[in-house]
Amino acid sequence: MDVQSETVPRDARHRVERTRARARYDRDTVHAILDAGMLAHVAFSVGGQPFVIPMLYARDGKTIVLHGSIASRLMDELADGVPACIGVTHLDGLVLARSHFDHSVNYRSVVVFGRARAVLDADEKASALSRFVDALIPGRAAESRAADRTELAATQVLRLAIEDASAKIRSGGVKDNPADLALPYWAGVVPMRTRYAMPQPEADLADAALPASVRRLLAADEAAA
Amino acid sequence: MDVQSETVPRDARHRVERTRARARYDRDTVHAILDAGMLAHVAFSVGGQPFVIPMLYARDGKTIVLHGSIASRLMDELADGVPACIGVTHLDGLVLARSHFDHSVNYRSVVVFGRARAVLDADEKASALSRFVDALIPGRAAESRAADRTELAATQVLRLAIEDASAKIRSGGVKDNPADLALPYWAGVVPMRTRYAMPQPEADLADAALPASVRRLLAADEAAA
Numbered sequence: 272m273d274v275q276s277e278t279v280p281r282d283a284r285h286r287v288e289r290t291r292a293r294a295r296y297d298r299d300t301v302h303a304i305l306d307a308g309m310l311a312h313v314a315f316s317v318g319g320q321p322f323v324i325p326m327l328y329a330r331d332g333k334t335i336v337l338h339g340s341i342a343s344r345l346m347d348e349l350a351d352g353v354p355a356c357i358g359v360t361h362l363d364g365l366v367l368a369r370s371h372f373d374h375s376v377n378y379r380s381v382v383v384f385g386r387a388r389a390v391l392d393a394d395e396k397a398s399a400l401s402r403f404v405d406a407l408i409p410g411r412a413a414e415s416r417a418a419d420r421t422e423l424a425a426t427q428v429l430r431l432a433i434e435d436a437s438a439k440i441r442s443g444g445v446k447d448n449p450a451d452l453a454l455p456y457w458a459g460v461v462p463m464r465t466r467y468a469m470p471q472p473e474a475d476l477a478d479a480a481l482p483a484s485v486r487r488l489l490a491a492d493e494a495a496a
Numbered sequence: 497m498d499v500q501s502e503t504v505p506r507d508a509r510h511r512v513e514r515t516r517a518r519a520r521y522d523r524d525t526v527h528a529i530l531d532a533g534m535l536a537h538v539a540f541s542v543g544g545q546p547f548v549i550p551m552l553y554a555r556d557g558k559t560i561v562l563h564g565s566i567a568s569r570l571m572d573e574l575a576d577g578v579p580a581c582i583g584v585t586h587l588d589g590l591v592l593a594r595s596h597f598d599h600s601v602n603y604r605s606v607v608v609f610g611r612a613r614a615v616l617d618a619d620e621k622a623s624a625l626s627r628f629v630d631a632l633i634p635g636r637a638a639e640s641r642a643a644d645r646t647e648l649a650a651t652q653v654l655r656l657a658i659e660d661a662s663a664k665i666r667s668g669g670v671k672d673n674p675a676d677l678a679l680p681y682w683a684g685v686v687p688m689r690t691r692y693a694m695p696q697p698e699a700d701l702a703d704a705a706l707p708a709s710v711r712r713l714l715a716a717d718e719a720a721a
């Protein structure tokens with residue numbers, strides 16, 4: 272099933288077995304979690320041996336764009352259209368409970384199922400690379416040179432249609448056992464997130480102004496603090 | 497092969513096919529990357545369908561400890577000792593090049609291969625849970641109540657012996673094509689890392705002092721800024 276439907280039917284593959292309260296299936300939630308990240312862990316099997324590979328990605332509508340070297344054996348396996356599963360997870364906080372058992376983390380995660388296909392058309396490949404650069408920082412593709420024919424030939428671009436997807440979210444405070452509330456232990460949440468530090472320009476650009484994409488990124492990072 | 501050896505032999509499974517310069521196989525590198533994280537993406541197949549699950553983990557010597565609910569179907573599959581593959585990745589910076597093609601990220605990643613087994617002994621389970629809490633914040637296990645028999649019975653603890661492992665690291669600056677250096681585009685690295693924000697104590701602890709583990713975490717976070 273496609274996450275196009277507002278609520279994705281619960282087949283055996285993507286149903287979240289545990290902690291149903293944390294499971295979300297609506298498309299907007301899935302897409303928002305995907306769009307908040309750039310790193311995916313892509314799993315597939317070759318001859319019964321599972322592999323998981325960290326890959327940069329970009330969502331494009333109801334597909335996920337991945338890329339790698341044309342010479343990668345594992346990319347070739349993926350491009351063959353074997354069943355794949357992609358995980359994207361953001362950690363939002365440490366949940367420190369009064370008991371070991373109730374320790375947890377706040378997080379947002381998505382698991383996507385689908386099959387990849389190689390993108391062969393040069394224009395579509397160039398467009399996918401551009402989208403991929405903008406997934407690192409919005410607006411960056413326009414501030415750098417698009418791929419030429421040689422570069423496109425050296426790049427394997429894969430597009431995976433999202434067949435099934437599910438999201439899980441934990442947020443909020445500690446859920447201690449009531450019997451533990453009188454224990455002499457501190458409990459609370461320590462929020463965490465990815466933050467950016469001062470850019471390090473290449474040596475010949477030490478005095479150059481930062482580009483708009485980086486200035487927006489740093490401003491947004493600061494504003495969220 | 498085991499990462500116990502200083503250099504892990506390059507069999508077909510864990511050899512890093514591409515960008516050999518980024519590949520590291522020594523045990524200390526693998527362990528340091530694992531110890532810097534708490535979130536793993538665990539991949540395995542059930543009936544030919546790959547799954548990837550985000551899980552908290554802790555390294556314990558040459559094993560990785562995972563845990564979940566005793567009622568989880570996927571935990572049961574993993575506990576059956578099927579081949580598993582675990583990915584742990586830290587993003588360290590955005591690498592913004594003058595061309596789309598040379599955009600990248602700085603990162604440290606580890607891929608581990610092995611098979612999990614369920615930990616059944618109550619003492620070993622309790623000890624694994626304690627190690628797991630300390631993986632969230634060092635020293636935290638001593639600041640909270642250890643698991644009781646009911647909680648241990650409700651918790652599935654898995655221990656995966658690291659059979660193969662490989663690490664990949666990219667660090668440093670932009671690697672632009674020399675022909676692009678004259679282009680009128682900014683290039684550089686924007687460092688990124690996980691940072692912690694002000695702790696949010698449970699309501700009844702608003703005036704309580706922060707525990708030592710949290711104070712150390714925040715101090716280390718600040719010192720690295």
